Amino acid sequence: MSIDHHPSEERLLDYVSGGLGESWSLAVATHLALCPKCRNTVARLEAMGGGMMDAAEPATLADNSFDALWARLESEEDEADSMPAIAGHAGKIDLPEPLRSYVGGSVDALPWQNMGLGVRQLLIPTADQSTARLLCVAAGRPVPEHTHRGEEVTLVLQGAFRDSTGIYAAGDFQEADETVLHQPHAEKDRDCICLAVTDAPLKFRNLAFRLVQPFIGI
Amino acid sequence: MDGCFVIEREAAPVSERPTSPHRKGSGVEGAVAAVAPMRLARRVVDKDRESVLDEFEDLIVAIARKRDRAAFRALFDHFAPRLKTFFMRGGLDPAAAEEIVQETMVKVWRKADQFDPAKAKASTWIFSIGRNLRVDFLRKEKRPQPDFNDPMFVPDPEPDGFEVLSVAQEADLVREAFDALPPDQKAVMTLAFYEEKPHSEIASELGLPLGTVKSRIRLAFQRIRSGLGESV
Numbered sequence: 072m073s074i075d076h077h078p079s080e081e082r083l084l085d086y087v088s089g090g091l092g093e094s095w096s097l098a099v100a101t102h103l104a105l106c107p108k109c110r111n112t113v114a115r116l117e118a119m120g121g122g123m124m125d126a127a128e129p130a131t132l133a134d135n136s137f138d139a140l141w142a143r144l145e146s147e148e149d150e151a152d153s154m155p156a157i158a159g160h161a162g163k164i165d166l167p168e169p170l171r172s173y174v175g176g177s178v179d180a181l182p183w184q185n186m187g188l189g190v191r192q193l194l195i196p197t198a199d200q201s202t203a204r205l206l207c208v209a210a211g212r213p214v215p216e217h218t219h220r221g222e223e224v225t226l227v228l229q230g231a232f233r234d235s236t237g238i239y240a241a242g243d244f245q246e247a248d249e250t251v252l253h254q255p256h257a258e259k260d261r262d263c264i265c266l267a268v269t270d271a272p273l274k275f276r277n278l279a280f281r282l283v284q285p286f287i288g289i
Numbered sequence: 290m291d292g293c294f295v296i297e298r299e300a301a302p303v304s305e306r307p308t309s310p311h312r313k314g315s316g317v318e319g320a321v322a323a324v325a326p327m328r329l330a331r332r333v334v335d336k337d338r339e340s341v342l343d344e345f346e347d348l349i350v351a352i353a354r355k356r357d358r359a360a361f362r363a364l365f366d367h368f369a370p371r372l373k374t375f376f377m378r379g380g381l382d383p384a385a386a387e388e389i390v391q392e393t394m395v396k397v398w399r400k401a402d403q404f405d406p407a408k409a410k411a412s413t414w415i416f417s418i419g420r421n422l423r424v425d426f427l428r429k430e431k432r433p434q435p436d437f438n439d440p441m442f443v444p445d446p447e448p449d450g451f452e453v454l455s456v457a458q459e460a461d462l463v464r465e466a467f468d469a470l471p472p473d474q475k476a477v478m479t480l481a482f483y484e485e486k487p488h489s490e491i492a493s494e495l496g497l498p499l500g501t502v503k504s505r506i507r508l509a510f511q512r513i514r515s516g517l518g519e520s521v
């Protein structure tokens with residue numbers, strides 16, 4: 072997989088510091104599963120965070136802090152946290168972790184919601200205020216033209232799309248904000264499946280879409 | 290010194306001012322004053338054996354293999370008080386900080402068999418556990434992570450360079466480069482880690498335009514890459 076478009080360094084910093092919300096972190100973490108280069112950057116940032124923590128002046132702990140902890144460990148022994156089983160092994164595996172655990176299966180088996188105009192979506196439950204969704208855009212079809220009221224990131228999982236800023240194929244990570252008015256099209260050979268995260272509802276410029284937007288939740 | 294070299298760093302003077310809560314309006318100076326240089330343990334790297342003699346990593350391995358209480362105690366005595374300070378600098382009160390420290394050390398005990406000294410230093414690994422628990426504590430959110438056992442995980446390419454740094458060497462160089470950052474860049478990076486806020490919030494906290502904060506982060510990344518001998 073050759074990846075040309077990566078998350079910005081600011082976003083990787085936010086991911087490593089813990090400041091990035093769950094929806095965005097899901098997109099970054101899924102990109103990381105596919106991108107050794109960004110994993111390397113993340114490892115360095117974590118080394119930096121570890122260094123900051125290690126360099127901190129030791130605080131005074133509560134009395135008996137260790138004894139309380141040890142008593143707890145003994146009473147709970149030995150619920151070792153084993154590695155979580157890989158989810159979704161039963162079906163075909165066509166989405167990487169951690170995304171697969173969030174949507175719960177392979178692309179074909181998902182309860183897609185048909186949005187018309189060749190677009191299907193699947194909302195992904197996350198605990199932050201932002202919206203994460205899978206989008207499937209039929210080969211050659213446009214993703215309706217839209218601007219954003221806030222930020223948007225798009226991680227391509229299958230197929231590719233193209234807009235005025237370039238071609239985005241599997242693994243590529245696009246960041247856009249309200250200054251970008253882009254009209255992405257899925258490439259012609261194959262449906263394009265993306266993970267899209269927005270911090271505000273998409274604002275479609277296409278009139279038909281704008282009229283139905285309040286009803287379909289996109 | 291054939292094939293073997295020593296990375297040494299003098300212990301930096303500990304001249305931290307007591308950290309006033311700097312969540313609001315303490316500005317760049319306040320943030321930087323709170324940053325002690327990272328004191329790095331003296332560490333010997335034997336390039337022939339590619340092994341790093343470092344007590345903390347060994348302690349975690351001992352916990353994993355032998356459920357070694359003494360090793361756990363030693364690890365706790367070093368890291369628990371530092372974790373507590375780290376969390377309190379992010380604005381947590383002492384009781385909450387202590388609670389997350391306890392949870393972090395529970396995970397260290399339980400997940401010790403997942404620690405791979407070839408992938409991370411002990412401090413890096415413990416930091417990442419603590420950070421995840423803090424996200425859960427503060428925002429009740431999960432923090433998704435890649436799973437290297439996943440069949441779709443794309444593994445690292447085989448190293449092709451002649452000079453492959455060990456994890457500890459690279460971490461030391463990163464920390465050295467961090468210590469040498471100009472104060473304005475260091476302040477932004479430090480606040481991001483302490484406060485666990487996105488850089489956009491750090492910008493408003495410091496009263497800086499978002500673009501300024503972004504460029505400071507990017508400049509800091511450049512310096513860290515050049516500290517690692519990479520083209521920037």
Ligand SMILES: [Zn+2]
Binds near residue numbers: 078
């Ligand atoms: Zn990347």
